[in-house]
Amino acid sequence: MKFAVVVFPGSNCDRDMYYAAKDALGEEADLIWYKEANLDGYDAILIPGGFSYGDYLRSGAIASTSDIVTQLKQQAEKGVPILGVCNGFQILLESGLLPGAMLRNQNLKFMCHFEELVVENNQTIFTSEYEQEEIVSIPIAHNEGNYYCDDETRAKLEENNQIVFTYKTNPNGSVSDIAGIINEKGNVLGMMPHPERAVEALLSSDDGLKLFQSMLVNWREKHVAGA
Template sequence: MKFAVIVFPGSNCDVDMFHAVKDELGENVDYVWHDADDLSEYDGILLPGGFSYGDYLRSGAIAHNSTVMNEVKKAAEAGKPILGVCNGFQILLESGLLPGAMLRNKNLKFICKPSVLQVENNETMFTSLYEQGEKVTVPVAHGEGNYYCDEETLKQLKENNQIVFTYSDNLNGSLSDIAGITNKEGNVLGMMPHPERAVDELLGSADGLKLFQSIVKHWRESHVVNA
C-alpha cells in the first residue's frame, strides 16, 4: 500500500506521520507538496497536523483552497481512505469533506497531553482492529479542537454511526465528547488526537498503531486477486 503525506506551509507533524507509516507500519509513503495536481498513484491520503498557512483566517481555511485538495476530494469520491489529524481534521471540515466546525478550546489555552479515547465504532476501515468500547491513550496538541455542529448534524452523525472516537476525559469541550468522525461513506476520518504519535511504547503508547494497521488490512482485503 502506498500513502501520501500532504505537506502544507506550516505543517509540523508530517515527519511524525511519515515515520508512523514507513518505520512502524512498514508501508510505502511519500511527502506530497500542497501544489500537487495528481494523487492517483496513492492508495491512502494523510493530512497531518500543524499550523497550515499560520492558521490565518481560521485553522485550515486557506489550506482547503490548495490545489492538492481537489485531488484529495477525488480520492475521497473514489473511496480511498483519507485521514486528517488535528490541523488535517480542520482542513477536512473547511473543505466540506466532513461536517461541523472547530472552536477554540473551552479553556482558551493550547492543550498538549495524553488523552484517553473510547472507540465508538470499530466497524470502519480505520478501526477494525480495535475492540468496540476499547479505551486507548493518544496525545492531543491543539488550541482549536472544540468540535461543534448543529443539532441536526449531530443527530445524523449518531444515526449513521459516524462518531468513531470520543473523549473519556473531554479536555477541550467538544460537543458530545467527539474526538473523531467519518463521512457517511466511512472512508474519510478526521480526528483531533494524534495516532501517529502513539505508534511505539517508547512514545508512551502504541495504541495509535492499530488505526494504521486497520487501514492496510482493509486495503489488502479489498485488493485480493483470486488466482
C-alpha cells in the same frame, strides 16, 4: 500499500505521519508538497497536523482553498481512504469533506497531553483492529479542537454511526465528547488526537498503531485477498 502524506506550508507533523506509515507500519510512503501533488496511484492519503498557513483566518481555512483539495475530493469520491489529524481534521471540515467546525478550546489554552479515547465504532476501515468501546491512550496537541455542529448534524452523526472516537474525559468542550468522525461513505476520517504520535511503546503508547494497521488490513483484504 502506498501512502501519500500531504505537506502544506506550516505542517509540522508530516514527518510523524511518514514515520508511522513507513517505519512503524512498514509500508511505502511519500511526502507530497501540496503544490506539486498528484494523488493518483496512492492507496491512502494522510493529512498531517500543524499550522497550515499559520492558522490565519481560521485553522485549515486557507489550506482548504488550495488546488489539492479538488484532488482530495476526487479521491474521496473514488473511495480512497483519507485520514486527517488535528490540522488535517480542520482542513477536512473547512473543505466540506466532513461536517461541523472547530472552535477554540473551552479553556482558551493550547493543550498538549495524552487523553483516553473510547472507540465508538470499530466497524470502519480505520478502526477494525480495535475492540468496540476499547479505551486507548492518544496524545492531543491543539488550540482549536473544540468540535461543534448543530443539533441536526449531531443527530445525523449519531444515527449513521459516524462518531468514531470520543474523549473519555472531554478536555476541550467538544459536542458529545467527539474526538473523531467519519464521512457517510466511511472512507474519510478526521480526528483531533494524534495516532501517529502513539505508534511505539517508546512514545508512551502504541495504541495509535492499530489505526494504521486497520487501514493496511482492509486494503489487503480488498486488493490482495481478491487478487
